Amino acid sequence: MKYIFRIENLDCANCGNKIEVRLNKEPYIKEAILNFMLKKLTIHVKEEEAEHYPEEKLRKEIEKLADEIEKGIKILSVVDEEEVYIAPPHEDCHCDVHDHEGSCECHTHNSEGGLSRNGQKLTSAPKAKRDNAIKNFLESEKLEPTLLIVSIILLAIGAVLDQSILLIIAYICVGYDVVINAAKNFVKGKMLDENFLMTIATIAAFAIGEYPEAVAVMVFYKIGEYLQGKAVNYSRKEIEKAMDIRPSFARVIRNGKEQVVSPEAVLKGEIIEVRAGEKLPLDGVVIEGTSTLDTSMLTGEALPVVAQLGSKVLSGSINKEGVIKVEVTTSFKNSTVSKILELIENASSKKSKSENFITKFARWYTPIVVGLAILTAIVPSLITGNWQHWVYSSIIFLVISCPCALVVSVPLGFFAGIGAAAQVGVLVKGSNYLEELNTIDTVVFDKTGTITKGEFGVSQIITQGMAKEELLALAARIEAKSNHPIAKSIVSAYGKLKDEEIIGEYKEISGEGIVVNQGDSVLLAGNEKLMAHYQIDYKQEEEIGSHVYVARDGQYLGCIVVADQIKADSKAAIAKLKAGGIKKVIMLTGDKKENAYKIGNEVGIDTVHAELLPQDKVTKLEEALKNGKVAFVGDGINDAPVLARADVGIAMGGVGSDAAIEASDIVLMTDELSSIADVMSIAKRTRKIVTQNIVFALGVKVIVLVLGILGIANMWLAIFADVGVSLLAVINSIRVLGKNVGYALRMVRGK
Structure with a gap:
């Protein structure tokens, strides 16, 4: 059983250590962790003792033990904040504490009908005033x-x-x-x-x-x-x-009316309103309004993010302008900020x-x-x-x-x-x-999603007697109905297709490509196998990436090369790591050797291991561990075994990713590799x-x-x-x- 308590009047760090040591010697406590910086005490009670030590009894026992080490220490239970509601402040009240019915603590009425402040009866008696003044000064x-x-x-x-x-x-x-x-x-x-x-x-x-x-x-x-x-x-x-x-609060719409409550009180599926200058209290999807969000507190990224209809937004972001309404997708306990x-x-x-x-x-x-x-x-x-x-x-x-x-x-x-x-x-x-970051001399990167974006994009257009824009437009029209990632990347590179541009009778040949009949014309877009199948005389390209050859009525028109895009800061980030003292940079990937070597050379990788299965990545990492201290950098989703085996596991793109947070020792909240050199500098x-x-x-x-x-x-x-x-x-x-x-x-x- 786990309990969390707040500590007051603990000013001595050495005494804090003594309290932690003393608590860990108690027979009913499995583990006690005292965080002096946050004034927080976490107690794990042994399962067999849990029924004998309910929270209040445990709190009193801890306070008694702590008081023996440093006098005056108070151990306070952490209130279940999911039950706390906050009402909007009164215009004529400067108190920031309000109960769920909207009443403030500044002014209440006592049982005798007299006005009281903070729960204490006010009196005009000079002696009572003097007594209160002396007491307040002493405290x-x-x-x-x-x-x-x-x-x-x-x-x-x-x-x-x-x-x-x-x-x-x-x-x-x-x-x-x-x-x-x-x-x-x-x-x-x-x-x-x-x-x-x-x-x-x-x-x-x-x-x-x-x-x-x-x-x-x-x-x-x-x-x-x-x-x-x-x-x-x-x-x-x-x-x-x-x-x-x-x-600190959330504006939730209930029965058509706005209520200001604690974020913990908002349920999944409810609608919240976020005004300019306010923090988003929970994760959700924008259902009304447009704004820009400051996510720098989450990601360190200063560039504002546009939030519009359908956009996923994260708690902890700051709404910079306008009013947006958001449908909550997670409880506060499971939110990004929590x-x-x-x-x-x-x-x-x-x-x-x-x-x-x-x-x-x-x-x-x-x-x-x-x-x-x-x-x-x-x-x-x-x-x-x-x-x-x-x-x-x-x-x-x-x-x-x-x-x-x-x-x-x-x-x-x-x-x-x-x-x-x-x-x-x-x-x-x-x-x-x-x-541990101070001891790292080797950094091992996964390729896809780490050094590269993990997204296909058109990297090159090679034509035979026609304009590149014309070839891209024709290929996009052929690929318009396909759900294949390569097809989608070509359509995305062209832009939004109009309905009249989507053409003819569509046929997808598995492992080859697409055939479209438009009137008397036969349009082809696919790989080498499709070209051979239709006996097209084409020129085989050597560029790194996936090749989509395009032909019309038996005539070869050109080739579109689709490849995973290298992140903009990958090369500079790796150079920064080497300048900071990293001796060796290694890349592991399941991609083809020619693709891997080209990307590795482009960004400054020292050693490239390609065409690896997941278990092969662990083997290569262990080889590196024999020669030094190793940090592994991956996307935190498919690299869990390697992240766990490294001296330090670093996961990319942690915002909203449970897998990244669970699998790693360090989480980069953005997809920028330059953050690694930054945190090593801080270390x-x-x-x-x-x-x-x-x-x-x-x-x-x-x-x-x-x-x-x-x-x-x-x-x-x-x-x-x-x-x-x-x-x-x-x-x-x-x-x-x-x-x-x-x-x-x-x-x-x-x-």
Whole structure:
């Protein structure tokens, strides 16, 4: 049984890891996945335990366990949004929360007839107003920065005037919650959390007479935590904004009237209206109106798409102009936007090697550093008798014993990388796949639908004494009644045929072509066999593709070559991959050798394997895997075995394709191969920034530890090595999205 919960008041990534580890040790839980970035907890309860743990009981058990690790955490059930209706906002109300009957939460009437706001009775009593004001302030976000400012002022005055009492008051103001949580954790036997370690470090500083430094450490610790929380939350919002394709409402037509409801409440077959500037809430078919749609949030493609009568439209697209009515073809749960959102949310649960390393490292880092702190305080002091120096050095160890800089910044870096990929129309199904892209040195392509369009098109017209346009027109008239793909491509190349242009008695000879009798004339369009059958003296062409020879009354008129068209960006995309460090590009196809070699040479393929059966493609891929790390790129429909076998499977054209999303590790939402080089570039940028964070955080901590032992470092430097490094690592992580220094400063300010 699977349950999804939302987490509130979880600000410590390391604590999040501890909660996940603790939950996975519970006997009734099969798997627990905590997504710190999205504040989401996914719990898989063992089948045999499911009846003993209904959702509400499970929620309370999880909240109790989580509260033991970080105080104040709230675990909230995810409401079944299919039952939520949204009514249009009132013109005179600025509240954006409305129930299904159209009433807003801003103004309701209580049982005593008095007007209430947000469900609370309003009163004019001065005492009640004062009580509410105090309560609201204590619960508001203004309390912490206010206490910080007061503490800084008291610290400055106390340090200048050498007044210990002011310093103690400053310490209580800024660190009371840290000390209280430390005491509670101590009672529970939890002595390696950050609250306890920071409390011991600062009390030890008081004990050796370092009052100003004790208060300063707590002040700067709280400042760093505050700014880090702001930066993490702002980063998360920016990443979510980059991937924000979820529609908030739908205008459904019921009984001739428009209702504004949640997309989940709309049923398949219902009619919705979408106005200019609104997101399409569900997939469907246009039944009225014409407009252009911005699909860039889905595909990364900036060019607008025309939507008219009969056009299939996808949820998440933005209607740029006019009003269209759409018949819904899928429920929201099965819509394109819902599948993409689910894929992105689940991506964070598939951790990279770097994330797994940091998780394991964090479990050992704190106990080891605390152990070193104890040894540093006791052993040298017993030998030298200089307790002041060595206790001070041990405090430095305690201050930098939390691995938050790594635990926060590494997952945030990969989360930002997944968000950056989504911005260019690429869905990466896990941090592990984003990291794996850095190791790829060989890219293997399927041909049809990947390098080529997978559609037949007229590539050449060769005539014998007549105009090309005339030969194409005649061939289109002959092929007009055929359903063969080659026939359709010729008719499509000519344009729409008028009824009077469709000619005569039609006869299709299987495996040869078409014969049409028009009056006394016999018209032929087909392959070499048809020409031989009617003893036509024709010239056999050598051009790559399928040949349609045309003859009239025994006279050969020319040949139309129909071939699969190469995508416009295939050659440039392959060149871009090679420029980015890919050593070898291979193409696998079941097509004829001459066709395959011509296409391969044209687009810059290094090795071509043609005339392959599906099982042969797997064999060729395994040969490539022996020589390096391989990514396979296919259409995600006929290539499932090869996609699964590759180190990284990349599917093309994922919009609306369930098969593509299921079969691959990475989904390109467009048919443009250039997206592969883009996501590989993002993967490299992500790895570079994540590596910077790991080296920077570990390097600074090790340097400060050494300096502390040597008596050079002080507690000011130690606090920088803890919260300062964490803050800088978080700011650095968001650079994956291509943000600059000015953006980083706005992040810290929370604006």
